[in-house]
Amino acid sequence: MAMVPRNLQRRVASSQPRIAISVEFKNDSWEFVGGFGEHTRDMLATVLDQSEDCVKILDPDGRVEFMNRNGRCSMEIDDFATVSGKPWHTLWPEDAANQVRDALAAALVGRSSRFEAFCPTAKGTPKWWDIQVSPVRGNAGDVLAILAVSRDVTERHRAMESLTTMAHEMRHRLRNAYAVSGAIALASGREYPGASDFAEALAQRLNGLSAVQGSLIDPGEREQLPALVARIAHSFDPDGTLIRCDGLPAIDLGEQAVRLLALVLGELATNSLKHGALRDARPLDISAGEHDGVLQLDWREPLAVSLAGATSPAEGSGFRLMQRMARAHRGSFRIEQRDGELAAHLEVPVAL
Template identity: 35%
Template sequence: MDGGFVRTLEPSLDSAMLAILDQSRDCITVIETDGSLSFISTNGLLGTGIDRFDAVLGEPWHTLWSGQSRAQAADVLSRAAEGEDARFEAWRDDGQRWEVAVSPVRDRTGRITHLISTAWPVSTPGAKVAAAERNAEMQTTVARESQHRLKNLITVIGSISKLIARRSRTVDEFERSFQRQLLHLDRAQALLTEGAEDDGSLGQVVAVVLEGEGNDPRVTVNPLPTGRIGDRAVQLLALVLGELRTNAIKYGALSEEAGRVLLNIEADGPDLHVVWTEDTGHERPSPTLSGGSGLELIRRMISTGGSEPEISWTGRGIQVAFDTPGI
């Protein structure tokens, strides 16, 4: 730096220099001539695992390193205090190896006022091998999980296609219904793969299914259990809630201006108890609750999850209750 810049900066030189040191990606420490620590950069704290600077302020600098490196650190510090630039390899107690350089800091008269240390972690061959092994293990786990989910998805699609084929009177009817179920499954799969977590949350499933074609203020969802649910629960809820919503729009409460739907889901041990209640806004005679194509598909989809649904008529709309494993 030129002299003009130094003179301009000089009134705040200490704070400016500390700010510059604190921006370094390395572990920067400033050491008093007696060997005590007077500054450590933010990245230095993070890299060494030290929670608070005041815990090490004034402590001997060489104690930052493990026992086997402390004697060498003290020797390097002594050489730097005599005006020598010194370098050595040090180890921390966590097994991390560091490359460390220590140099004297002089004032304008040439007097050594402080020592400065720059340290950076060094990857060892063993660490690289261990990292590669962890990465390979993670890839294997992901591949197995993907294969499991793919098999599960194929099974679900096969079951749904058979159910729809049994109740479809024409190819066009089959195609429309099958595409609708594939859309529900696609939304479920997006929940299972878009994040780092293995499973989707119940709130996500409900929001994606019920708001996938536009948020309807006539649909009320009671507070949901917290936590995450497994693949099968995500897929089953996406299919069943999607079909219930479609039926409500076509034939049920949501086909009426004053219609309302209430969804209530409660945790019952490891299972979920789901109740879908429709209110058309007025008394209506009970329709046929068995044999209808929409309700039959819903009944069969729920039964694939190991539960028999309870389908009833409240006088103002249909109510469907069922259980599903939550995990």
């Protein structure tokens, strides 16, 4: 690490001509700021006004005492006097006001908190905010004030809403396609009675695949691992004779973990149905465990003879997709061929 000179030259913008001030570098921020002497107030105001976030300082009772210039602009507040001294929670819609109250209560006992909430501007412009609320302590450790920093995340929120809308539309279209395919299979079975059993099994599998696709896009509530794996396995192995997944631990999975597992298991089963053990009607095994809040899931299947010596599945686009998704969920995924079998290993936090 490069050495930092103990004496730094700082120029402070104020109403006075630019002044060079010699400041002794210290780790303690109070001492550092205090080194600016009579210019401390101007320096702090200038720094706060440079932030693109809405920076507010509240008294211990949660009343607004300060809001930086860019914050007033983003909140479309023309005159600070209209909000000065008002309880901060009263500036929020009722459904977000409780979150604000909880954050203020936490700050008073020395805890920081963060949340996202909707709040229109003073002129009614709809906006979403990412809010960090922290206590401001004195030298004795007591809470002198509360710092609230709100970042405008409206564009990100709108982008997520658009993606969610598109995902639901894709799910609707895909389910319709599965439903139509299943109906065609059943109609064909009625025309050719000798194929009716096959047609019924095909329609059942298509319905199962539709349910798996639903888990990828809209997993809904939390789900336990055995139920999720059994539901996906049934879509690819209706008779329950090929995918062996008994004895899985009853791990409670969060929504994002459900989505990731549905993706990975669906991809692995699809590949097996196309190229591997499921295609050849050979059994495969799924096992899992939990360590320090991380799910560790293993998929093992006998390697198809036609794939022996072939390009590793770790070089395919499906593997890269599963690996990217695992990393996006603070997990990991790997797959390899060894000792005549294909082995995949997934790790993901269960509480996502």
